[in-house]
Amino acid sequence: MAKFKLDEIDHQILDMLIQNTRVPFTDIAKKLLISAGTVHVRVKKMEDAGIITGSSLMVDYEKLGYSFIAYVGVFLQNTSQTQFVLERINEIPFVTVAHITTGKFNIFCKIRAKDTQHAKEVIFMIDDIDGVYRTETMISLEESINDKKRLMSSIFRDI
Amino acid sequence: MAKFKLDEIDHQILDMLIQNTRVPFTDIAKKLLISAGTVHVRVKKMEDAGIITGSSLMVDYEKLGYSFIAYVGVFLQNTSQTQFVLERINEIPFVTVAHITTGKFNIFCKIRAKDTQHAKEVIFMIDDIDGVYRTETMISLEESINDKKRLMSSIFRDI
DNA sequence: GGTGAAACTTCTAATAA
DNA sequence: TTATTAGAAGTTTCACC
Numbered sequence: 001m002a003k004f005k006l007d008e009i010d011h012q013i014l015d016m017l018i019q020n021t022r023v024p025f026t027d028i029a030k031k032l033l034i035s036a037g038t039v040h041v042r043v044k045k046m047e048d049a050g051i052i053t054g055s056s057l058m059v060d061y062e063k064l065g066y067s068f069i070a071y072v073g074v075f076l077q078n079t080s081q082t083q084f085v086l087e088r089i090n091e092i093p094f095v096t097v098a099h100i101t102t103g104k105f106n107i108f109c110k111i112r113a114k115d116t117q118h119a120k121e122v123i124f125m126i127d128d129i130d131g132v133y134r135t136e137t138m139i140s141l142e143e144s145i146n147d148k149k150r151l152m153s154s155i156f157r158d159i
Numbered sequence: 160m161a162k163f164k165l166d167e168i169d170h171q172i173l174d175m176l177i178q179n180t181r182v183p184f185t186d187i188a189k190k191l192l193i194s195a196g197t198v199h200v201r202v203k204k205m206e207d208a209g210i211i212t213g214s215s216l217m218v219d220y221e222k223l224g225y226s227f228i229a230y231v232g233v234f235l236q237n238t239s240q241t242q243f244v245l246e247r248i249n250e251i252p253f254v255t256v257a258h259i260t261t262g263k264f265n266i267f268c269k270i271r272a273k274d275t276q277h278a279k280e281v282i283f284m285i286d287d288i289d290g291v292y293r294t295e296t297m298i299s300l301e302e303s304i305n306d307k308k309r310l311m312s313s314i315f316r317d318i
Numbered sequence: 319g320g321t322g323a324a325a326c327t328t329c330t331a332a333t334a335a
Numbered sequence: 336t337t338a339t340t341a342g343a344a345g346t347t348t349c350a351c352c
Contacts, residue, residue, distance in 0.1 A: 004222050014218065021180040021214040024345055035321050040347065051222050055180040058213040059173065064165070069258070071230075071267065090303055099228070099299040108230065108297060138267060140258040144249055183328060194338050199330065321352075329344070335337085 004049055009034065013042055014052075021055040061112060068113040069140040072123060073105035074132055081131035082106060088129045094122050105136070165210070168193065172201055173211075180214040220271060227272040228299040231282060232264035233291055240290035241265055247288045253281050264295070 006014070009032060016028050025043070029036040046052045061067070076085060082100055089098050089109055098109035109126075113119040119139075127135055165173070168191060175187050184202070188195040205211045220226070235244060241259055248257050248268055257268035268285075272278040278298075286294055 006223070014216065017216040018218065019213075019215070021216050025347095026345065036346075037322075037348080038320060041320085049222070051219055052216055053219050054178075054217040056178070056215060056217060057173065057176040057180055057211055058215060059177065060210055060212050063208070063210050071258075071260070086301075086303055096304070098303045099230075100301040100303075101230070101297040101299055103295070103297040105297065108299075136262070138260040138262040138264065140260055140267075142245075142259040144245055144257045144259075145255070184330095185328065195329080196331085196339075197337055200337080203330095319352105321350105323349095325346100325348080327344105327346070330342095332340090332342105334339080 004051055006046070006051070010042055010046065013039060014046070017043070017052075017055075066112055066114050068115055068119050069143055070111050070113075070119055070123075071138045071140070072109050072111060072126060073136040073138075074107040074109070074126060075134050075136075076106040077131055077133045079106060085129055085131050089126060092122060092125050094118075095126075165205070169201055169205065172198060173205070176202070176211075176214075225271055225273050227270075227274055227278050228302055229270050229272075229278055229282075230297045230299070231268050231270060231285060232295040232297075233266040233268070233285060234293050234295070235265040236290055236292045238265060244288055244290050248285060251281060251284050253277075254285075 012032055013028055016023050016031070025036045025039040028039045032039075043052065074085065074089070076082060086098055086100060086107055089095055089107065094111050094113050096110050096112055098107060100106070101108045111119065111122050113122055123135060123137060126132060171191055172187055175182055175190070184195045184198040187198045191198075202211065233244065233248070235241060245257055245259060245266055248254055248266065253270050253272050255269050255271055257266060259265070260267045270278065270281050272281055282294060282296060285291060
């Protein structure tokens with residue numbers, strides 16, 4: 001995985017766009033004392049380099065009735081089945097992320113569901129996958145996402 | 160937490176914007192056979208209702224040199240310290256999400272770091288918080304995020 | 319590399335249906 | 336609630352530093 005060198009301007013452009021993808025390039029330009037054309041060129045360059053991979057809307061899923069979050073640890077009968085099971089898990093809607101992990105579990109994933117009843121259905125789908133020995137669930141009582149500030153590219157730059 | 164009723168058009172607008180926030184309203188309008196003005200009004204309504212909470216750029220942090228992901232389970236000396244410790248954890252950069260959970264751990268969080276050395280520093284910062292008894296780390300060997308399709312609002316609509 | 323201005327596209331709000 | 340429309344605003348290109 002190559003490591004790209006971004007300069008201060010690139011990082012600041014990224015930071016502004018991470019906070020709000022719809023901030024006008026003209027505003028970015030004004031703030032950084034460069035031209036809108038330059039912002040455009042730099043963004044394009046970062047897109048071409050694969051550093052910017054897309055953009056997404058933040059949606060409040062709780063407001064849509066999906067307020068149940070849990071983490072599910074998966075034990076396999078045999079580690080050779082890891083890739084296969086990971087793919088099956090990824091096919092289940094409401095599983096938002098899945099990892100192959102070291103430690104206690106073979107696979108570890110996060111689910112977002114409507115309520116406990118709905119979560120049960122999702123967890124049973126995982127349990128039913130061939131090769132899954134058993135699962136262990138941790139229910140989230142409260143999720144606290146780090147400020148966007150912390151997810152910003154600035155903290156990922158070399159100091 | 161109130162549950163909002165979105166119609167089919169709203170969900171499709173959300174879906175298109177979740178996949179790419181910069182898709183022109185005129186394109187959305189064309190695809191859904193409505194006017195751009197209508198798209199504008201509906202998006203504004205969802206923003207006002209708090210369903211749309213913002214937008215963000217997707218960045219490939221691996222390309223920026225941050226390829227280490229781990230989950231850290233935290234045991235507290237006393238559950239009364241939960242909120243306090245959660246806040247301290249949230250102050251640590253590179254902790255991207257933190258949860259209060261049922262089950263084995265009191266708090267459970269995800270970190271993104273540069274390498275094992277850097278991750279060690281982050282984990283030690285968690286260990287050093289007052290009230291933390293000990294931690295348990297699971298290293299992610301492979302992260303597999305569900306297609307955007309699965310995170311889309313469509314699957315969160317009532318059937 | 320960056321700029322600034324022109325040409326083009328999109329947004330937005332008011333009006334009308 | 337939706338459509339139309341026109342002026343405002345944003346994006347993108349390009350000749351020139």
